Amino acid sequence: LTYLWQPNTKDKVSIDFYTGGDHVNLNMPYYPAELKLGWNNILLSAQYERTYNANAKTRQQIYITSYSNDTKFVRGNEQLLLPSKITTIGVANHSQLHHWGLGYELRYNDIEPQSPAVSNYYTSRSTNTTENAAELSAYADYKIGNESLYAIIGGRECIYWASGQKADFHFSPNVSFHFQGVSSKVVMNLYRRWQNLHQTGISQIGLPFEFWEAQMI
Secondary structure, three states: OEEEEOOOOOEEEEEEEEEEEEEEEEEOOOOOOEEEEEEEEEEEEEEEEEEEEOOEEEEEEEEEEEEEEEEEEEEOOEEEEOOEEEEEEEEEEEEEEOOEEEEEEEEEEEEEOOOOEEEEEOOEEEOOOOEEEEEEEEEEEEEEEOOOEEEEEEEEEEEEEEEOOEEEEEEEEEEEEEEEOOOOEEEEEEEOOOOOOOOOOOOOOOOHHHOOOOOOO
16 A cells, blocks of 8 residues: 655655555364464555755655564464564665765664564463664765666665674675666666574574564655
């Protein structure tokens, strides 16, 4: 769902909302147990774009995204739980001035890694823990060429990431080549990306579905 408001030729405001989910119950005919699977995600963002002239514009955004995955193995009153959740709140800005592109993004992540928890086993309960992290990124790009053939060179992101007692700083360079034809476009990218992966309670290495990318849309 998108709401778009353009009061004049220079200003544009948009609000985006999306949600989805599913739930599945699997009964085991030869065993008195049930497997329950559920997931849900939500996105809410507001974006403001201002065009000053043909060579200068800026775009600002605030957003919240959340994804949860709930897995349960139920046998009578006993439950084996395997929940996970990722919630991200962020603000971002991108400015374009002639050949330069500048921007920053600030995120706060609240993560519940997929680690096991039990309920009503020997009248005790063990739960998993949550983690949180703050992330600040900034970038600068420079465009070389014309409208039909050009390259964008820059330090795509310079990121500082902190979670508890851990902190990390890294640089992600990026070069992209664009060829714009009459009815087609070819893009080639060369870049290095870093991913901060939160650990799990099962393997201590993290699982693939804990990768996330919350950014400007």
